[in-house]
Amino acid sequence: MPDFTLQSNETAVVFIEYQNEFTTEGGKLYPATKEVMEKTGMLENSAKLLKVCREKGVTVVHVPIAYEPGHKEISRSSYGILSGIKEGGAFENGTSGAEMYEPMKPIEGELVVKGKSGLCSFHSTNLDFLLRQHDIKNVILGGFLTNCCVESTMRTAYEKGYKVYTLKDCTAATSLAAHEATFEHNFGMFSVPTTSEEIKEAIKVE
Amino acid sequence: MPDFTLQSNETAVVFIEYQNEFTTEGGKLYPATKEVMEKTGMLENSAKLLKVCREKGVTVVHVPIAYEPGHKEISRSSYGILSGIKEGGAFENGTSGAEMYEPMKPIEGELVVKGKSGLCSFHSTNLDFLLRQHDIKNVILGGFLTNCCVESTMRTAYEKGYKVYTLKDCTAATSLAAHEATFEHNFGMFSVPTTSEEIKEAIKVE
Amino acid sequence: MPDFTLQSNETAVVFIEYQNEFTTEGGKLYPATKEVMEKTGMLENSAKLLKVCREKGVTVVHVPIAYEPGHKEISRSSYGILSGIKEGGAFENGTSGAEMYEPMKPIEGELVVKGKSGLCSFHSTNLDFLLRQHDIKNVILGGFLTNCCVESTMRTAYEKGYKVYTLKDCTAATSLAAHEATFEHNFGMFSVPTTSEEIKEAIKVE
Amino acid sequence: MPDFTLQSNETAVVFIEYQNEFTTEGGKLYPATKEVMEKTGMLENSAKLLKVCREKGVTVVHVPIAYEPGHKEISRSSYGILSGIKEGGAFENGTSGAEMYEPMKPIEGELVVKGKSGLCSFHSTNLDFLLRQHDIKNVILGGFLTNCCVESTMRTAYEKGYKVYTLKDCTAATSLAAHEATFEHNFGMFSVPTTSEEIKEAIKVE
Numbered sequence: 001m002p003d004f005t006l007q008s009n010e011t012a013v014v015f016i017e018y019q020n021e022f023t024t025e026g027g028k029l030y031p032a033t034k035e036v037m038e039k040t041g042m043l044e045n046s047a048k049l050l051k052v053c054r055e056k057g058v059t060v061v062h063v064p065i066a067y068e069p070g071h072k073e074i075s076r077s078s079y080g081i082l083s084g085i086k087e088g089g090a091f092e093n094g095t096s097g098a099e100m101y102e103p104m105k106p107i108e109g110e111l112v113v114k115g116k117s118g119l120c121s122f123h124s125t126n127l128d129f130l131l132r133q134h135d136i137k138n139v140i141l142g143g144f145l146t147n148c149c150v151e152s153t154m155r156t157a158y159e160k161g162y163k164v165y166t167l168k169d170c171t172a173a174t175s176l177a178a179h180e181a182t183f184e185h186n187f188g189m190f191s192v193p194t195t196s197e198e199i200k201e202a203i204k205v206e
Numbered sequence: 207m208p209d210f211t212l213q214s215n216e217t218a219v220v221f222i223e224y225q226n227e228f229t230t231e232g233g234k235l236y237p238a239t240k241e242v243m244e245k246t247g248m249l250e251n252s253a254k255l256l257k258v259c260r261e262k263g264v265t266v267v268h269v270p271i272a273y274e275p276g277h278k279e280i281s282r283s284s285y286g287i288l289s290g291i292k293e294g295g296a297f298e299n300g301t302s303g304a305e306m307y308e309p310m311k312p313i314e315g316e317l318v319v320k321g322k323s324g325l326c327s328f329h330s331t332n333l334d335f336l337l338r339q340h341d342i343k344n345v346i347l348g349g350f351l352t353n354c355c356v357e358s359t360m361r362t363a364y365e366k367g368y369k370v371y372t373l374k375d376c377t378a379a380t381s382l383a384a385h386e387a388t389f390e391h392n393f394g395m396f397s398v399p400t401t402s403e404e405i406k407e408a409i410k411v412e
Numbered sequence: 413m414p415d416f417t418l419q420s421n422e423t424a425v426v427f428i429e430y431q432n433e434f435t436t437e438g439g440k441l442y443p444a445t446k447e448v449m450e451k452t453g454m455l456e457n458s459a460k461l462l463k464v465c466r467e468k469g470v471t472v473v474h475v476p477i478a479y480e481p482g483h484k485e486i487s488r489s490s491y492g493i494l495s496g497i498k499e500g501g502a503f504e505n506g507t508s509g510a511e512m513y514e515p516m517k518p519i520e521g522e523l524v525v526k527g528k529s530g531l532c533s534f535h536s537t538n539l540d541f542l543l544r545q546h547d548i549k550n551v552i553l554g555g556f557l558t559n560c561c562v563e564s565t566m567r568t569a570y571e572k573g574y575k576v577y578t579l580k581d582c583t584a585a586t587s588l589a590a591h592e593a594t595f596e597h598n599f600g601m602f603s604v605p606t607t608s609e610e611i612k613e614a615i616k617v618e
Numbered sequence: 619m620p621d622f623t624l625q626s627n628e629t630a631v632v633f634i635e636y637q638n639e640f641t642t643e644g645g646k647l648y649p650a651t652k653e654v655m656e657k658t659g660m661l662e663n664s665a666k667l668l669k670v671c672r673e674k675g676v677t678v679v680h681v682p683i684a685y686e687p688g689h690k691e692i693s694r695s696s697y698g699i700l701s702g703i704k705e706g707g708a709f710e711n712g713t714s715g716a717e718m719y720e721p722m723k724p725i726e727g728e729l730v731v732k733g734k735s736g737l738c739s740f741h742s743t744n745l746d747f748l749l750r751q752h753d754i755k756n757v758i759l760g761g762f763l764t765n766c767c768v769e770s771t772m773r774t775a776y777e778k779g780y781k782v783y784t785l786k787d788c789t790a791a792t793s794l795a796a797h798e799a800t801f802e803h804n805f806g807m808f809s810v811p812t813t814s815e816e817i818k819e820a821i822k823v824e
Contacts, residue, residue: 068318070315072315072317073317073339074339075339075340075341075779078339079810080776080806080808080809080810081808109278111279112274113321114320114321114323115319115320115321115330115332115335116332117320117335117339118332118335118776118777119773119776119777119807119808120773120774120777123335123774123777123778124331124334124335125321125330125331125332126322126323126324126330126331128330128572129279129321129323129324129329129330130279132573133279133280133281133284133323133573134281135281147803147804148804148807151804152773152777155737155738155769155770155773156738156741156774158698158736158737159736159737159738159741159742159770160540160544161541161544161545161693173803175803177803178804181799181800181802181803182803182804184799185791185793185795185796185799185800186765186766186796186800188698189698189699189737189766190698190699190737191698192697192698281573285604286600286601286602286603286604287601287602324570324571325571325601325602326568326571329568329571329572330571335777335779338778339779353597353598354601357598358567358571361532361563361567362532362535362568364492364531365530365532365535365536365564365747366535366746367487367747367750367751379597381597383593383597384597384598387593387594387596388593388594388598390593391559391585391589391593391594392559392560392563392590392594394492395492395531396493396531397492398491480730484729485729485744485747485748485751486751487751487752487753490751521688521690523690524686526732526733526735527731527733527742527743527744527747529744529747529748529751530744530747535747536733536744536746537733537742537744538691538733538735538736538742538743540742541691541733541735541736541742542691542735545691545692545696545735546693
């Protein structure tokens with residue numbers, strides 16, 4: 001039994017980058033995330049969590065990342081992870097890689113965040129705007145990559161005063177070592193690390 | 207002759223909300239902006255400025271505002287201008303009002319900002335991300351409304367350290383009094399108020 | 413009677429720049445603000461409002477602006493209002509101009525915002541951090557200048573989803589025309605314009 | 619030899635939390651950081667780097683964290699790392715723990731960031747304001763803790779478009795495992811991980 005309670009009307013589940021590039025055979029990053037996804041069962045766990053959130057009236061927020069052809073949003077002199085995305089042509093609008101993973105597609109009435117060009121789900125998007133307009137206090141985070149976009153989003157959400165919950169069984173990185181190291185060393189500082197099972201129990205309908 | 211110079215490779219022109227809702231007969235806010243648009247000639251001036259910016263290699267950035275049907279991005283207990291937008295059903299995706307004004311439509315290679323759900327063009331969008339990735343120092347602002355989105359964008363751009371230029375002949379408000387009062391009292395604090403004629407002369411190709 | 417209610421435990425009053433530079437004979441900007449301060453009675457009204465907020469348990473937040481000697485925080489090539497502050501040597505730490513106006517000085521337990529180097533009370537400060545940590549939903553704004561720092565703060569607070577109240581009788585600009593024009597044209601879009609009398613009535617102790 | 623060059627007039631070194639709480643016997647967190655500090659020699663390395671940066675005209679920025687007595691800045695229902703800081707009474711203004719570590723104290727003309735109440739050096743402070751006013755493009759990061767404040771600062775700086783350099787020999791965490799894991803898995807995505815030796819060679823006087 002979890003030692004916390006989440007009122008559905010002040011809680012949002014934020015699903016970060018459930019897109020074919022990560023989730024599906026043929027996706028450019030699928031070979032890199034496959035091992036951890038299988039190990040944590042995060043795709044199945046996330047779909048089940050999504051179902052419960054929908055039933056219980058939790059605000060569902062989807063955060064895709066996408067670039068126009070040519071990745072012109074990113075600097076020609078980029079470095080680090082953005083350079084990898086640009087060179088690899090990943091998450092290009094109009095390709096199947098950029099499309100949402102079928103079982104996690106938004107349905108009518110759900111919020112889809114726009115503008116994500118960087119890693120943190122807040123920095124270049126309307127995520128904070130949406131959460132504030134909906135009076136959200138608790139933010140549950142799942143998705144990709146544990147130590148990249150999920151972690152940046154967690155850190156910013158914490159600074160902004162949200163109560164943040166991170167899900168070890170609904171996240172994946174490009175190696176199990178990275179997945180586990182960041183949960184072990186970093187996630188407890190900026191969130192309540194937990195599991196989708198606990199979250200499902202903790203949600204109370206308003 | 208302007209007393210400033212704008213190097214094209216570090217300058218962006220940011221066109222805010224050139225959408226039918228404001229610009230075109232039938233648009234929900236056209237009756238409100240018509241008088242000032244005609245008085246300042248801002249539609250014609252903006253199109254001419256856009257042409258010169260394209261020729262001289264200035265980074266062109268378009269900032270539309272848009273909402274999903276039902277305006278679910280905005281709180282049910284909204285107040286102020288967002289309440290007006292929601293109640294009026296303005297800028298709804300899929301309607302002609304939300305479409306870009308034909309003469310100002312983006313062409314290939316131009317940047318289109320995403321996520322704008324509020325008034326400031328920075329707050330809920332990837333505008334800052336795009337400007338930083340493109341090493342932009344100077345920001346030229348035109349569009350709607352002088353004292354609403356243009357002014358909020360100007361104020362934030364100034365705080366962020368950009369050199370901001372505002373164009374009295376490429377902006378419009380819902381009344382001439384509002385247009386003139388905010389230029390008179392506010393714009394000089396946060397920008398270099400100027401005209402499209404001066405800007406066109408000031409741009410130097412890298 | 414106001415048509416709104418403010419629960420004291422989710423309400424903050426934010427007093428912006430009640431410093432001698434603006435409020436007191438000898439202050440660098442006192443000659444500019446004197447007329448409007450006298451006209452609106454904002455110093456007396458603010459002190460009375462502060463007293464009631466303290467009695468009723470409203471979170472009191474003070475937002476001073478200050479610079480180190482030499483104003484090294486501001487660019488050598490600054491323009492606009494920051495240039496004026498730097499050239500005028502205003503709000504320099506260690507001078508009486510930077511000190512808080514005696515009747516509005518913080519008392520123990522009140523929050524004093526740090527970092528304000530720009531105009532918006534959020535942009536370069538810990539204001540949002542403090543408000544979120546204290547679960548504040550309603551923000552009441554008073555201070556200087558109506559159309560500069562107060563207006564920028566109001567605009568950002570609105571984007572961030574706070575319910576914003578602005579006080580025509582607790583703000584001042586450098587001219588009555590500026591004070592009135594911005595209230596007339598701008599403040600209703602981003603806040604509930606009201607008076608300190610109404611606020612005092614609207615506050616309900618938790 | 620480093621494969622990069624840093625022009626001194628567009629480069630800032632940002633020293634994060636060189637305060638007795640971390641650096642000095644008697645500091646509340648000294649027992650936790652001692653091992654890694656000794657292992658990496660980060661205190662000596664940082665002091666040497668500071669000296670060279672001063673000689674070569676690099677903009678030096680100090681980022682202390684501090685709280686008023688009672689840590690009233692932090693929520694009564696805080697969790698995660700802020701809860702630990704509040705309960706431990708760490709970095710309280712007026713205590714020796716909050717004071718700057720003697721060899722790294724700011725000298726006249728250097729920038730001292732204000733407002734830091736959270737972990738990221740940008741979120742609640744005037745850091746971005748200062749960097750933009752000084753036309754900084756390159757940001758060199760050292761300090762505490764590798765995987766907490768340094769990492770959050772690195773992630774945000776990257777999103778904001780700075781070229782970020784992180785120094786494995788000028789940072790420390792509360793365990794060597796945390797220090798090394800975050801460098802191994804995370805720092806390459808958001809920065810150029812390097813050493814103070816390389817930085818010192820790479821700096822070119824304007």
